[in-house]
Amino acid sequence: MLTQKEFITMSLDLNLFFLRIMKEHSFFLEIGFTPRDKKMAERAGDFRQKFEQLLLDATSLANGNVSENLLGSNQATTQYTLEAERLTNFYTGIPFNFSLTRREEALQPAGIGSPGARLEDAVENLDRRAYQLTGELAAFKEQLLESVRSCKMFTVNYPLLIEHILREARHFMNMLVMLVRREPTDSPEELINQEAFWNRQMAEHAKFIAGLLDPSEEALIETARMFGREFDALTAEADRASRQAMNITRITEDSIQGTERLRDFKAAGTQGLLECKIQSIIIPLLGDHVLREANHYLCLMGVCGG
Ligand SMILES: [Fe+2]
């Protein structure tokens, strides 16, 4: 059972990370449609704006109440986020709330002392609104995936990417349910599930990067494919461990080591995109997005900002 303070801090940490992720998923979907499916792009744009509003609310609540770990781990924003948003805005014309990003960068951590029942109510309300909106976005992703898989619709987003971001939405919703029930999301059993989940996501990030690089970027493609294979193996190990309730210390160590190397690869890639040194069809914000997901995963495994 979580204490009031744990509930507040864990909820704010989770929302600051995932609401930005959901806002960006909406954006990736929005720019992927053909002119025929303008209505779908508009719906995705609505989601983007609604998630941005929720992220604004979360940021207001988070100032002075968020954990040191969240702030030190570069999972809400990174050193590249603002630049990636600027360049992505330049390429697409879609507006980004830069001042929100700056506000997140300036957040202050929780101090000592009790936060109070009013804040607890406001945070629980945020959790519930996040759950509701993410549920609606998940339904939209599901419908889109079905249309794409059955060849009724074309988008420039890979079907596996749509499935991937649907999985992240459901994962966020599961975490919110646990928090609202005041259940800890960082128990040893939960960590095994998180590793099985995030190792798969890391494998897929590597595969998306390999597929979106220009075919002339052979060395980078080869490195990305190598990460894909490495994380497929780590996913299989974590899956086995979660089924058999095995000790996962060694898998965790391997996952940390692999994720740190993949994180560095993503960071270098994002920087290369921002400096126009890499040829690809990767929208710059996607580079920063998958970098933040690696940072989030590392923090779950106990390496916050390492
Ligand atoms: Fe994502």
Ligand SMILES: [Fe+2]
């Ligand atoms: Fe992802």
